[in-house]
Amino acid sequence: xxxxxxxxxxxxxxxxxxxxxxxxxxxxxxxxxxxxxxxxxxxxxxxxxxxxxxxxxxxxxxxxxxxxxxxxxxxxxxxxxxxxxxxxxxxxxxxxxxxxxxxxxxxxxxxxxxxxxxxxxxxxxxxxxxxxxxxxxxxxxxxxxxxxxxxxxxxxxxxxxxxxxxxxxxxxxxxxxxxxxxxxxxxxxxxxxxxxxxxxxxxxxxxxxxxxxxxxxxxxxxxxxxxxxxxxxxxxxxxxxxxxxxxxxxxxxxxxxxxxxxxxxxxxxxxxxxxxxxxxxxxxxxxxxxxxxxxxxxxxxxxxxxxxxxxxxxxxxxxxxxxxxxxxxxxxxxxxxxxxxxxxxxxxxxxxxxxxxxxxxxxxxxxxxxxxxxxxxxxxxxxxxxxxxxxxxxxxxxxxxxxxxxxxxxxxxxxxxxxxxxxxxxxxxxxxxxxxxxxxxxxxxxxxxxxxxxxxxxxxxxxxxxxxxxxxxxxxxxxxxxxxxxxxxxxxxxxxxxxxxxxxxxxxxxxxxxxxxxxxxxx
Numbered sequence: 001x002x003x004x005x006x007x008x009x010x011x012x013x014x015x016x017x018x019x020x021x022x023x024x025x026x027x028x029x030x031x032x033x034x035x036x037x038x039x040x041x042x043x044x045x046x047x048x049x050x051x052x053x054x055x056x057x058x059x060x061x062x063x064x065x066x067x068x069x070x071x072x073x074x075x076x077x078x079x080x081x082x083x084x085x086x087x088x089x090x091x092x093x094x095x096x097x098x099x100x101x102x103x104x105x106x107x108x109x110x111x112x113x114x115x116x117x118x119x120x121x122x123x124x125x126x127x128x129x130x131x132x133x134x135x136x137x138x139x140x141x142x143x144x145x146x147x148x149x150x151x152x153x154x155x156x157x158x159x160x161x162x163x164x165x166x167x168x169x170x171x172x173x174x175x176x177x178x179x180x181x182x183x184x185x186x187x188x189x190x191x192x193x194x195x196x197x198x199x200x201x202x203x204x205x206x207x208x209x210x211x212x213x214x215x216x217x218x219x220x221x222x223x224x225x226x227x228x229x230x231x232x233x234x235x236x237x238x239x240x241x242x243x244x245x246x247x248x249x250x251x252x253x254x255x256x257x258x259x260x261x262x263x264x265x266x267x268x269x270x271x272x273x274x275x276x277x278x279x280x281x282x283x284x285x286x287x288x289x290x291x292x293x294x295x296x297x298x299x300x301x302x303x304x305x306x307x308x309x310x311x312x313x314x315x316x317x318x319x320x321x322x323x324x325x326x327x328x329x330x331x332x333x334x335x336x337x338x339x340x341x342x343x344x345x346x347x348x349x350x351x352x353x354x355x356x357x358x359x360x361x362x363x364x365x366x367x368x369x370x371x372x373x374x375x376x377x378x379x380x381x382x383x384x385x386x387x388x389x390x391x392x393x394x395x396x397x398x399x400x401x402x403x404x405x406x407x408x409x410x411x412x413x414x415x416x417x418x419x420x421x422x423x424x425x426x427x428x429x430x431x432x433x434x435x436x437x438x439x440x441x442x443x444x445x446x447x448x449x450x451x452x453x454x455x456x457x458x459x460x461x462x463x464x465x466x467x468x469x470x471x472x473x474x475x476x477x478x479x480x481x482x483x484x485x486x487x488x489x490x491x492x493x494x495x496x497x498x499x500x501x502x503x504x505x506x507x508x509x510x511x512x513x514x515x516x517x518x519x520x521x522x523x
Contacts, residue, residue, distance in 0.1 A: 004057070005083045008033060011090040020080050026054060027075040029086075031150045031171065034178060036091055040314030042152025042161055043076035047315060050075040052089070057082025091323075096125045096143025096447060115139070115197040117184055117243075118486045120264065120479035121176065121205035121213055122146060123155055123288050124312050124321065125447060127479050128183040129486075130191055133199070136487045139191035145321070147179045148172055148212065153314035154288035155208040156306065159218045173215040180213075181244040200250040201243060202492075204482040206262035206289055207231070210253050214238065224508070226259035234496060254482060255496060258504035260304035265291045266499040267481025270491060272443045272474055274300055275498055279440035280432070282425070283477070284463070286448055287311055290421045293502065294428045294439075300498070301431055303505040305424040305513075310417040311352040311448055316410045318403075320349035327404060328451060330357035332364055335383050339400060347404045353451040358406060359414055360456035362398060363523055370523045372415040374398060374408040415521060418462045423507075423517035425463055430512055431505060436464030445477035461520055 003019040006029050010016070020029045027050055030037050041047035045064045052075045059079035061068075068074070075086075118129040123146065130140040151161045151172060162169040188195045203213065207228050211218040214236075220227040230236055232253040240249035254263035265285060269275070272283055277295040285291045288309045293302040313319035313326070320326050324343030327350045331338055339354065341347045350358065362368045367375055367384035374396045377388045387398045389405075399405040429436065442463070444452060454471040457463055463471070474480075484491035507513040 004080050006080060007083075007085045008035065009085065009087040010035065011088055022080055022082075024080045025076055026052060026058075026073065026078045026080070026086055027150065028165075028171070029080065030075065030088070031147075031175065034147065034175070035088060036145065036147055037075050037088065037150055038091070039076055039150055040153035040157075040309055041076075042157030044157075045074055045077045048074065052078075053087040054078055054084060056084025058084055096127060096145070114199045115188070115193060116486045117187075117198050117201040118479060118482040119180060119201060119203045120267075120476060120482055121180075121203060121209045122264070122446070122478070123206065123209060124149065124153075126176075126179065126183070127476060128180065128187050129479060129483050130184070130187040130193075130198075131483065131487055133487065138483075139193070140187040142183050142187050142190075144179065144183060147175045150175075153309035153312055154306075155206065155218075156222075158212065159208060159222050162212070162217065163219050163222065169212070169215070169217055172212045176209075176213050177242045184243060195244060196246060198245050198249055200252070200486065201240070201245065202252050202254055202482045202486040203238075204254045204262075204264045204267040204478045206264050206291070207256040207259055208262075208289075210256060210263055213242070214253060221259050226506070226508075228256065228259050231256045231258070232263060252485075254485060255499040257302060257499055257502045258304075258506075260289060260306075261291050261293075261302045261502070261504055263499075264478035265293055265302060266495055266502070267479075267485065268445045268474075268477035269293055269300065269481070269498050269502070270484060270495045271477040271480035272445075275494065275501075277441070280434055280438050281441040281443065282428070282439055283443045283445060284421075284425075284449065285445045285478075286421055286452070286462070287446055288314075290424060292421075292424055292428060294432055294434075296432045296434060299432070300502045301428050301505060302502050303424050303428055303507050305420040305507055307417040307420045308413065310355070310410075310413040313349065313351045313355065315413055316350065316355065317407050318349045318405055319355065319410070320351055322351040322353075322447065322451070325349060326351035327354040327358075327400065329453065330354055330361050330400070332361050337361055337387060337400060347401050349404060350400075350406070352448050353453065355406070355410075355414060356460060356462070357453055357456045358398070358400070359411065360453075360459035362411075363459060367398060368411060368523065372411055372521070372523060374406075374411050414460075415523075418460055419517050419520040422461055422463060422520035423513050426516035426520070427505060427507060427510060427513045430516075436466045439467065440470065442467045442471045443474045443477070444471055445474050447476070449473050450475055461523060
């Protein structure tokens with residue numbers, strides 16, 4: 001198939017000229033140039049958030065693009081039909097949670113200690129930590145948006161992309177390896193060192209992210225019996241060349257526990273010392289793939305539930321990631337809605353923590369009933385009326401500003417996501433024979449958890465009301481665990497023992513989860 005010339009104008013004024021096969025989507029062309037284009041739906045044309053200015057020889061407009069202004073296209077649907085030009089809008093830098101718990105471990109007895117790198121590959125963000133292995137000193141830390149988001153906001157969309165596009169798996173693997181290599185180079189340069197000095201690295205990620213990093217097909221995770229290619233035990237061989245490291249460097253992907261409870265949870269469990277819990281303790285990593293682990297009486301039970309990307313602001317009408325312009329907190333003050341914006345400027349959308357707060361406030365105002373219905377103005381209490389509007393199509397929205405609002409569909413998306421998390425928690429508690437009141441410590445990991453308002457989370461039923469005062473944000477626990485496993489042989493041995501001892505509940509085959517999921521749909 002012949003190639004065409006595609007000229008890409010980036011928001012900072014740079015111009016890239018590349019060759020692309022005829023029929024390529026503009027989304028894939030940008031991805032090959034390591035240029036991020038927001039595509040939460042994975043390029044299916046459903047979310048409409050990959051709008052770009054494009055001219056030249058392109059495929060005819062699709063039905064999904066019919067309402068777009070002249071000169072605008074959806075990057076995931078517009079295909080190269082000849083020479084063309086693309087202009088990308090400004091992308092704000094995502095605020096990435098890098099801080100996590102740090103515990104003193106005995107340093108690993110490295111024969112020739114130099115540099116080590118601990119890496120957390122999250123579905124939404126990635127973090128790289130650089131250490132001096134002789135002292136355990138952290139020399140640099142860098143966080144960034146996971147560039148794989150161009151191919152979908154959640155693990156399901158990326159699995160689908162890897163299976164349906166002939167080059168999908170290779171592209172996803174190359175994108176993440178390239179990004180991490182660049183981050184390591186930048187981190188080393190900031191520390192006045194070189195990546196040639198990195199002698200070992202640990203990588204924590206959920207099972208899908210680990211497969212994609214390793215270049216392994218996640219197809220087995222798309223259907224029953226959910227069989228991964230590997231769980232990355234100590235026998236798995238990872239190639240240091242994936243990160244641009246010397247052939248003699250040791251690269252270790254931390255062990256997963258099951259198909260959807262990955263090395264990020266085994267690392268986080270190490271970081272919060274779940275194996276040493278003296279009272280029932282639960283670890284929650286709330287995101288697109290909600291993972292959780294419960295320690296009780298010497299056992300650690302874990303499970304994962306597909307909450308979807310709503311908590312990340314994806315698949316929400318005015319949703320966005322945690323970047324400048326995102327409303328990240330909403331509260332009721334004297335009966336009125338007040339909010340804060342990341343960066344302090346004008347609000348352009350809502351990120352996950354802001355969505356949770358807003359839903360809690362709407363419930364308090366009586367604007368949302370127990371079934372999740374956003375009430376029309378003629379049914380709503382007076383206090384809610386300033387925010388509720390009916391559109392020309394008869395839909396109801398709740399408007400925070402003239403341009404930032406939530407729809408009834410958005411409320412439903414959040415309702416489904418919170419029911420999935422709450423259902424998973426209830427199933428774990430049932431398996432352990434506990435009530436919510438029996439749990440003494442609640443650890444909430446991850447970037448979303450770091451900004452989550454515990455009161456709002458309890459108010460919408462994301463987790464039990466009894467946990468309001470027990471929820472502790474522990475930051476990037478996966479990164480902290482990966483760091484400990486990098487710097488300490490004792491910590492590494494403990495992590496492998498943890499992974500081997502944790503018991504997984506497969507929620508898709510558990511009738512209790514279905515029951516609890518339905519129960520927790522209600523507010």
